[in-house]
Amino acid sequence: MARRWLFYLALNVLVSAATMLGVLYWWDRSHQSTAIALPSPTPLPAGYTTPLSTALPSRTPRVYVVQSGDTLGKIAEKFGVDVDELAAINNIQDPNVLAPGMQLVIPASSQTEQPVSSNPTITPQDGEDFPWPVIDSVLSAGVLGNEAVKIVNPGPNATLTGWRLRAPGGAEYAFKEFSLVAQGAVLIHTAEGIDTSIDLYWDLKEPVWHSGDEVQLLDALGEVRSVFFIP
Secondary structure: OHHHHHHHHHHHHHHHHHHHHHHHHHHHHHHHHOOOOOOOOOOOOOOOOOOOOOOOOOOOOEEEEOOOOOOHHHHHHHHOOOHHHHHHHOOOOOOOOOOOOOEEEEOHHHHHHOOOOOOOOOOOOOOOOOOOOEEEEEEOOOOOOOOEEEEEOOOOOEEOOOOEEEOOOOOEEEOOOOEEOOOOEEEEEOOOOOOOOOEEEOOOOOOOOOOOOEEEEEOOOOOEEEEEEOO
16 A cells, blocks of 8 residues: 555656646747847948937127227118117117217127128139138237237238228228238238238337227228138
């Protein structure tokens, strides 16, 4: 009797083990066959990089110094803003009364109307050498001893005899006999001095340039070749 009981017990253990192994075997096969196939990533073109979003620089209002002869209407037209808006921002009660030296806040939205640029304002004519000399920058505006306009020549050798620099009030510097070599530069100093091949002097007693001024470079025929706005 005991032997028969042990036989059935051993048989039951073997059947249970076989059943468990079978279940594990089929579960493993079914798990492998149902594995989710992930799509392979699409390769990017050679040299391609994912662009990053860049924050646009915020605009800030600029300041314009009123010159002799300025009116609020002219200033508004110059910067492309509404005259009423300009008067309101600067708390101007009477737009007909402006004093030279007053500082006006120009709305930031108008800055695209007055770019800082030295590009010529006319197109070259047949037979003209281009590019011609242009105003590159204005150094130390308002400081007589250091104030100067820098003119560069990106093109071939150019003769500037008879050319002029014009300030907003109408004051002009006239070039005497002078040539600017290709890729060269010259400084037009407001103060007194002795002319050289790279430095010319206006011989004035006070500064002529101010923030917000428009500087014009005219050729010998009076055509505007370059315009620069002093920040």
